[in-house]
Amino acid sequence: MNAWEEGPALSEDPSRRGRHRPGALMGAAALAVFGVWSLSATLFGTRTVTMGLEGEGLDGEARVENLRRMNRALETELHLAEAGEPYILLDAPGRVLVLKSHGAVLRKFPVLEARVRVTRTPRRGRMAETALDTVWVQGALLPERKKERMVTLSDTVSEPDLSASVAYIPPTPEEEYPTPPAFRIRCSGGVSVLVRPERPSAPSEEESRPALSLPAKMAQWLRLRPWAPGFMRVELTMTEEEAGALYRAYTDGTPLVVSTTNGS
Amino acid sequence: MALGALALAFSGWVLVDRKPVRSASWREGGDAILHPSTAVRDSAELAREADRLRAERKRLEARVVALQPRGNYVVVDRGNNRIYLRRGDSVLVDAPASTGSGDILQETVGAKRTWVFDTPPGRFSILSEREDPVWTKPDWAFLEEGLPVPQRLADRRDYGSLGEYALDLGDGYMIHGTLYERLLGRSVTHGCVRVGREPLRAIVSKTRVGTPVFIF
Numbered sequence: 001m002n003a004w005e006e007g008p009a010l011s012e013d014p015s016r017r018g019r020h021r022p023g024a025l026m027g028a029a030a031l032a033v034f035g036v037w038s039l040s041a042t043l044f045g046t047r048t049v050t051m052g053l054e055g056e057g058l059d060g061e062a063r064v065e066n067l068r069r070m071n072r073a074l075e076t077e078l079h080l081a082e083a084g085e086p087y088i089l090l091d092a093p094g095r096v097l098v099l100k101s102h103g104a105v106l107r108k109f110p111v112l113e114a115r116v117r118v119t120r121t122p123r124r125g126r127m128a129e130t131a132l133d134t135v136w137v138q139g140a141l142l143p144e145r146k147k148e149r150m151v152t153l154s155d156t157v158s159e160p161d162l163s164a165s166v167a168y169i170p171p172t173p174e175e176e177y178p179t180p181p182a183f184r185i186r187c188s189g190g191v192s193v194l195v196r197p198e199r200p201s202a203p204s205e206e207e208s209r210p211a212l213s214l215p216a217k218m219a220q221w222l223r224l225r226p227w228a229p230g231f232m233r234v235e236l237t238m239t240e241e242e243a244g245a246l247y248r249a250y251t252d253g254t255p256l257v258v259s260t261t262n263g264s
Numbered sequence: 265m266a267l268g269a270l271a272l273a274f275s276g277w278v279l280v281d282r283k284p285v286r287s288a289s290w291r292e293g294g295d296a297i298l299h300p301s302t303a304v305r306d307s308a309e310l311a312r313e314a315d316r317l318r319a320e321r322k323r324l325e326a327r328v329v330a331l332q333p334r335g336n337y338v339v340v341d342r343g344n345n346r347i348y349l350r351r352g353d354s355v356l357v358d359a360p361a362s363t364g365s366g367d368i369l370q371e372t373v374g375a376k377r378t379w380v381f382d383t384p385p386g387r388f389s390i391l392s393e394r395e396d397p398v399w400t401k402p403d404w405a406f407l408e409e410g411l412p413v414p415q416r417l418a419d420r421r422d423y424g425s426l427g428e429y430a431l432d433l434g435d436g437y438m439i440h441g442t443l444y445e446r447l448l449g450r451s452v453t454h455g456c457v458r459v460g461r462e463p464l465r466a467i468v469s470k471t472r473v474g475t476p477v478f479i480f
Contacts, residue, residue, distance in 0.1 A: 060307055060310035060311075060314075061310060063310075063314060064310055064313050064314050064317065067317035067318065067321065068317060070317075070321060071320050071324060074325060074328065075324060077328055078324060078327055078328055078331075081328055081331045082331065086385075086480050101387060101478050101480065102331050102332070102333075102387060102476075102478075103328050103329070103331035103332040104331075104332050104333050104337060104476070104478060105350065105352065105353060106339045106341075106478055106480055107339065107341060107348070107480075108353075147366055149366050149367055149368050150365075150368070151367070151368045151369075151370060152367065152368070152369050152370070152408065153370050153372050154369065154370065154371045154372050154407040154408070154410075155372040155373065156372075157407070157408055157409065157410040169446075169450065170365070170450050170451060170452055171450070172345070172449050172450055173343060173344050173345055173449075173451070245341075245344050248343035248344050249341055249343040249344055249480065250343070251343075251385070251480065
């Protein structure tokens with residue numbers, strides 16, 4: 001008996017192991033994909049919270065409750081504006097995401113479509129109700145935007161060569177951080193915003209690029225961490241330009257308020 | 265496979281973060297969502313409550329508005345390398361800009377200082393507006409070119425490279441013009457905000473000392 005055959009992990013014929021590996025890997029991958037899909041489908045079902053509770057048409061008690069929620073949203077914004085740090089206000093009925101600081105509008109990102117999806121479980125569903133019109137904190141961008149910094153040591157620098165005809169031109173933000181197919185802002189406590197850029201339907205430069213391979217597509221999908229715990233997800237559709245601008249402008253940790261109420 | 269999927273789904277369920285969204289400083293008054301009002305009964309009472317809430321809303325709106333800049337203000341978007349001049353919801357100027365490269369320069373001899381060339385985020389205000397500004401080059405400007413740091417102030421003067429105007433934000437940071445307009449929209453500066461000639465003229469004509477500048 002060969003020595004390497006004695007180990008428990010190598011107990012079978014290596015030629016047989018080689019034949020079985022692709023099938024086993026594919027099976028495991030399929031199982032993992034199906035498991036993640038089923039997990040996602042279990043947690044985020046079809047229950048959708050209506051956004052944009054109109055003041056008109058509500059009965060007395062519902063109207064009063066709507067007013068209360070509006071006031072709470074305003075109180076929240078007041079706290080954030082007084083704190084002095086930038087914050088994001090997602091005005092769902094107004095279909096706009098506004099980056100503000102000290103109450104001043106810094107930039108607006110129009111939203112084409114917005115909806116809230118919550119977990120199907122009753123307790124978590126109630127928690128989702130409490131998450132509306134409150135502040136979501138410790139947001140983190142997925143996939144993250146990595147900044148590479150070049151470090152120069154002063155004694156390694158020589159006088160610039162003025163005769164050089166080609167100087168290095170760094171990329172634009174759009175070239176450095178192109179709009180991902182989808183991205184998330186994941187906040188603490190199990191709430192997140194999923195942004196999907198709406199690609200132009202007309203033939204474009206985008207379509208002339210080579211299509212992503214299946215592994216690359218899967219890698220992109222996994223970078224969104226679909227298995228990450230959570231009980232509430234706001235899904236936004238934006239134009240590719242606005243989604244890209246938001247992706248490049250968002251700073252991790254920026255507080256986010258989702259407002260689902262509008263005027264009565 | 266189905267069993268495996270079930271196991272995965274169950275493990276995900278177990279692993280779900282069960283902490284509710286609660287941030288003490290922001291949750292004041294939030295319990296009303298959990299416990300909807302039961303005190304309100306008849307329509308007269310409801311009407312009175314609605315009036316009280318509307319009055320409260322006006323008071324809160326006034327407080328938010330009071331925090332906002334009253335006139336024009338400048339906004340710099342570092343992630344997209346753009347500069348805006350805004351007045352409330354209106355955008356008066358929207359132009360490409362250049363912001364900090366994010367690179368690092370380390371001095372290997374002497375004081376062994378380190379410079380990080382970032383444009384700082386935050387709320388600033390214009391401290392002074394200068395026409396045909398002269399740049400007094402700091403030490404890093406010589407070190408990064410491999411040149412000795414001059415001792416005489418006159419040897420640090422640089423004429424023309426800041427363009428027609430410079431708006432001083434403090435700590436050496438400025439919004440200014442540039443000789444290199446082809447680099448606008450790219451992260452190439454040492455922390456200042458470079459703007460093209462025409463947008464800079466428009467911004468200077470509509471701002472003054474004290475105008476707020478927001479950098480995010």
